Amino acid sequence: MAEKMKQANKVVITTLLENHSGIEPNFTAQHGVSFLIEVTVGKNTKKILFDTGPSSEVVAHNMKYMGIKPDTIDMIALSHCHYDHTGGLTGILKEIQGHDVPILAHPSLFEIHLVAGSGPKPRNWLTRPIGMVGENTEENIKKHGGFLTLASNPFELMPGVLWAGEIERVTDFEKTPTLVTRIIRDGKVLNDPIIDDTALAINVAGAGLFVVSGCSHSGIVNIVKQCIKFSQVKKVKAVIGGFHLINASNDRIEKTISALKELNVEKIYSGHCTGFKAQAAIYHGFGDAFEELYVGKVIHSDL
Ligand SMILES: [Fe+2]
Numbered sequence: 229m230a231e232k233m234k235q236a237n238k239v240v241i242t243t244l245l246e247n248h249s250g251i252e253p254n255f256t257a258q259h260g261v262s263f264l265i266e267v268t269v270g271k272n273t274k275k276i277l278f279d280t281g282p283s284s285e286v287v288a289h290n291m292k293y294m295g296i297k298p299d300t301i302d303m304i305a306l307s308h309c310h311y312d313h314t315g316g317l318t319g320i321l322k323e324i325q326g327h328d329v330p331i332l333a334h335p336s337l338f339e340i341h342l343v344a345g346s347g348p349k350p351r352n353w354l355t356r357p358i359g360m361v362g363e364n365t366e367e368n369i370k371k372h373g374g375f376l377t378l379a380s381n382p383f384e385l386m387p388g389v390l391w392a393g394e395i396e397r398v399t400d401f402e403k404t405p406t407l408v409t410r411i412i413r414d415g416k417v418l419n420d421p422i423i424d425d426t427a428l429a430i431n432v433a434g435a436g437l438f439v440v441s442g443c444s445h446s447g448i449v450n451i452v453k454q455c456i457k458f459s460q461v462k463k464v465k466a467v468i469g470g471f472h473l474i475n476a477s478n479d480r481i482e483k484t485i486s487a488l489k490e491l492n493v494e495k496i497y498s499g500h501c502t503g504f505k506a507q508a509a510i511y512h513g514f515g516d517a518f519e520e521l522y523v524g525k526v527i528h529s530d531l
């Protein structure tokens with residue numbers, strides 16, 4: 229984008245799904261992420277569902293207790309193909325009903341992605357699909373009103389909202405993805421650079437950028453730098469999402485925190501795959517400017 233990105237007047241980001249449910253007894257937690265991003269420009273507000281968690285039932289359940297009607301969702305954006313961010317897609321489309329829903333994702337969405345199993349035996353012996361699984365076939369998605377828009381480059385999705393596209397790996401400590409996975413392409417099993425991992429950035433007048441990521445396999449600092457580069461907005465108000473530092477070295481965690489500080493990131497809201505050790509280190513580095521994510525956590529741009 230040649231020009232500085234436009235500004236939204238307001239954004240409200242509601243955590244529909246996260247690994248923790250906070251203190252609200254009606255909410256249900258599950259390993260995954262789903263945010264409702266409500267962007268106001270002038271008199272118009274658009275609702276973007278960013279990721280769907282692994283199961284639509286859990287997201288729909290939490291939405292019900294938050295008083296959010298699925299049919300008010302204007303579009304869906306997927307951070308990357310992994311099941312904990314996409315598993316609920318077809319189910320959410322069924323919940324929406326009544327109108328077609330644009331779905332923004334990377335062109336590799338339907339390729340077969342694999343991960344070596346983890347956890348107790350025998351799961352750790354098994355390589356299994358980690359991408360679009362179950363009913364999330366292209367055919368099913370279209371049948372239930374999903375209008376797929378597959379794009380790999382950054383662009384302004386609506387005034388004030390950047391789709392970050394494929395993230396350039398510019399930091400020396402984030403050259404490798406934060407998870408070892410494979411991809412099948414042309415009948416060959418290849419190492420997966422997880423090039424589909426991306427983010428949204430909302431530029432709010434008077435506040436700055438709100439960067440919303442899913443798993444940050446491409447490196448959260450790379451993501452923030454990409455959002456700054458393509459929006460041409462230097463002020464980062466908040467970075468939100470899973471940072472996937474759960475198995476990262478202390479060195480990578482420390483360098484990540486230093487880099488976020490150098491970029492003058494004002495607030496951090498992280499959870500999901502960030503990991504306890506990294507969360508503790510972020511708190512140590514950012515103090516009260518760090519807050520944990522949980523189901524029901526709402527982030528307002530005017531806070
Ligand atoms: Fe992931």
Ligand SMILES: [Fe+2]
Binds near residue numbers: 310312
């Ligand atoms: Fe994830």
